[in-house]
Amino acid sequence: MSTKFVLFSDIHEHAVFSPRALLDKRFFGLMNSTFCRRGDYRMERVDDAVRTILDTLRPDLVVFPGDVVSTSDPREFEAALKQLRPLIDSGMPILFSPGNHDRYVRDRACREAFEYFLSELTKHCPMTLPGVYETADLRFAVIDCARPFTPVLSCGEMTPETADFLEREAAKDDPRPLVCVGHFPLHGNEKWKSFRHRLINYERAEALLNAGKIALSVAGHIHVPFQHLDARGYGELVVGSLTKHDILREITFDGGVFTVRDLYSNGQPRN
Numbered sequence: 001m002s003t004k005f006v007l008f009s010d011i012h013e014h015a016v017f018s019p020r021a022l023l024d025k026r027f028f029g030l031m032n033s034t035f036c037r038r039g040d041y042r043m044e045r046v047d048d049a050v051r052t053i054l055d056t057l058r059p060d061l062v063v064f065p066g067d068v069v070s071t072s073d074p075r076e077f078e079a080a081l082k083q084l085r086p087l088i089d090s091g092m093p094i095l096f097s098p099g100n101h102d103r104y105v106r107d108r109a110c111r112e113a114f115e116y117f118l119s120e121l122t123k124h125c126p127m128t129l130p131g132v133y134e135t136a137d138l139r140f141a142v143i144d145c146a147r148p149f150t151p152v153l154s155c156g157e158m159t160p161e162t163a164d165f166l167e168r169e170a171a172k173d174d175p176r177p178l179v180c181v182g183h184f185p186l187h188g189n190e191k192w193k194s195f196r197h198r199l200i201n202y203e204r205a206e207a208l209l210n211a212g213k214i215a216l217s218v219a220g221h222i223h224v225p226f227q228h229l230d231a232r233g234y235g236e237l238v239v240g241s242l243t244k245h246d247i248l249r250e251i252t253f254d255g256g257v258f259t260v261r262d263l264y265s266n267g268q269p270r271n
Helices: 019-023 026-037 044-057 074-089 108-121 160-171 203-210
Strands: 002-007 061-064 094-096 131-134 139-142 178-181 216-219 226-229 235-238 248-254 257-263
Touching (some): 139 160
Parallel strands (some): 002 061
Antiparallel strands (some): 002 248, 131 139
């Protein structure tokens, strides 16, 4: 028995202008998307990745650790749904952990657009976050640490309730390894985890990862892909941005070992 899943993250649909954006954090996100990101983040890679997943890779499930949009404008979520619709309509389970850009602001229309997007994306494996998705040989704990923060911060925050949830799942008498799916990496001592991008209250979850009680942490947020894995593939894997770095990551769990394969969006090996 084995499980194969494909990862992509941080697609960041291009920001669109709304007059209401002048009143909140969306203005800063719009400036960032327009002047710093637009040329580097190629949306056609999402279409390529969807075709590759459906026609070539055919995994058991897809894992998407968040940041589907740039400023949470409803039109950004609409554009993302249009691109991801063939994947949704295939019936393949999609596990999604919201990113900080998906919960960018408290605006009601933005929040409602996100909730609709989430319900559509995960319609074949709906769950209340945090929640668990199980295969024959793995358990996936999907968490939600995204919060609206001030314009200068891109942080996440792990609530005590979420940490309690992870500890309960990790303590279960179940031989199947536990995979944590979250937007923010759990390791808190990395140099890249600046004050502005950190996960607040990560310590309890990191202790579970260091102890091997969480076998694998799958995260987004950091756009450059990297990983800290042992010989069995246990540890933490940061997916990287699909649209900026043109990367899909395929993981196969077989015989107690996670094997990682890095691919371009067209399915060609990156190595």
